[in-house]
Amino acid sequence: MSLQYAILIALTEGPRSGYDIAKLFDQSVGFFWRARHSQIYRELGKLKDKAWAVAKEIVQSDKPNRIEFSITEAGREALMQWSRQPTEPQELKDDFLVQLYGIEAIDLDALRANLLARQERHRDLHAQYQAKYKLLENSDILGDxxxxLALEVALIYEREWGDWCTRALDQLSPEALGSQNNVIPIEQEKRA
Amino acid sequence: MSLQYAILIALTEGPRSGYDIAKLFDQSVGFFWRARHSQIYRELGKLKDKAWAVAKEIVQSDKPNRIEFSITEAGREALMQWSRQPTEPQELKDDFLVQLYGIEAIDLDALRANLLARQERHRDLHAQYQAKYKLLENSDILGDxxxxLALEVALIYEREWGDWCTRALDQLSPEALGSQNNVIPIEQEKRA
DNA sequence: GCGTTCATGTAACCTGTTACATGATTCT
DNA sequence: AGAATCATGTAACAGGTTACATGAACGC
Structure with a gap:
């Protein structure tokens, strides 16, 4: 259901085509709810069926035609109703944490490499969000x-994950673990 | 796929029935990967088909019989292989943040109420994780x-969300917003 | 000639949720 | 008598991903 509302939110800024929304979902609103174009077209169809949005074909000569969707009054009302219901916070769900939990049964070296890759990712994303955040600073318009606030969550999320990666790498380093290194010798692995 | 591995991790601690795993998933490993019993039974069937686990019926006189699953060598090998592949970090996906992003189109009062409810939830969960964490403190066994480290992520996650809720409530309070309060008067709403 | 951007869609599949279904024992 | 715990499963549906499919215009 939520994707439909996320699309409606995108439509409150003006008429958008499926293609527009797909691109938008790679930035802005999409930081908090992602979707592939295949799904977006599907949901746009449902919005049309419910009359929460209306479609209009825009004829273009230089590019392929586009079908623009606009939010209707019923759509705005649906958004309002949606916001009045309690939302469920996203729960932690991460196979990496599952691996940590079962650390004795997995390859520690691979885990370390994974940690390093993630650390880098989180730092990249943090920088990205920070750039977006800077653009909104010092504004006191409600929308901004x-x-x-939404971007702040994203910033904190990436920052804390990044910092945690550093600590984890430190605590799981061969030096810190001493003799408890469970890495399977390469010779044994080659036989398997 | 991940659920199968999460179940395998649970099985590394010893033979477990579907029922056991379902309960386990409400604590420990389940903090990082949740599943209903219906899904667990389905995945256990697949593990059996792949010979990553074997089933054995335990006859009980006082209680209904149980079917215990044990991890096989192939299962352990699958876990190892799995841990060698890069994992994707969980992306932020939260309809509440979508609402914040489209704050102009939603009911601010409802949003505030939602924030308050979430704040409480995060504090509760934080306390819960903290209790679990305490039990592992000062141990330097690899598994612990x-x-x-996994629990630390959960702790930080809840703490930061909780703190953020406080700041958000502050910034979105009627006093802070002044005239920008977009709440729809009750009279108008009653007509709709 | 080749890749990219623009633009829209369908089909098959996988994962996860909700609800249905059954039945014994133990506790209040 | 009724609720909770133990215990296993199936069926239908909802949400999301991957792959398939098509085709024009533009820059290199």
Missing amino acids: IGRR | IGRR
Whole structure:
């Protein structure tokens, strides 16, 4: 259901085509709810069926035609109703943490490599969000306050994951673990 | 796929029935990967088909019989292989943040109520994780280090969300927003 | 000639949720 | 008598991903 509302939110900024929304979902709103174009077209169809949005074909000569969707009054009302229901926070769900939990049964070296890769990823994303955040600083328009708060979550999320990776790498380093290194010798692995 | 591995991790601690795993998934490993019993039974069937686990019926006189699953050598090997592949970090996906992003189109009062409810939830969960964490403190067994690090993520996650809720409530309070309060008067709503 | 961007869609599949279904024992 | 715990499963559906499919225009 939520994707439909996320699309409606995108439509409150003006008419958008499926293609537009797909691109938008790679930035802005999409930081908090991602979707592939295949799914977006599917959901746009449902929005049309419910009359929460209306479609209009825009004829273009230089590019392929586009089908623009606009939010209707019923759509706005649906958004309002949606916001009045309690939302469920996203729960932690990460196979990496599952691996950590079962650390004795997995390859420690691979885990370390994974940690390193993640650390880099989180730092990259943090920088990305920070750039977006800077653009909203010092504004006190309601919309900007909201978007800033949302981005703040993203910033903290990446920052804390990044920092945690550093600590984890430290605690799981061969030096810190001493003799408890469970890495399977290469010779044994080659036989398997 | 990941659920199968999460189940295998649970089985590394010893033979477990579907029922056991379902309960386990409400604590420990399940903090990082949740599943309903219906899904667990389905995945256990697949593990059996792949010979990553074997089933054995335990006859009980006082309680209904149980079917215990044990991890096989092939299962352990599958876990190893799995841990050698890069994992994708969980991306932020939260309809609440979508609402914040489209704050102009939603009911601010409802959003505030939602924030308050979430704040409480995060504090509760934080306390819960903290209790679990305490039990692992000061141990330097590899397994405990892993579980501690995993729990640390959960702790930080809840703490930061909780703190953020406080700041958000502050910034979105009627006093802070002044005239920008977009709440729809009750009279108008009653007509709709 | 080749890749990219623009633009829209369908089909098959996988994962996860909700609800249905059954039945014994133990506790209050 | 009724609720909770133990214990196993199936069926239908919802949400999301991957791959398939098509085709024009533009820059290198």
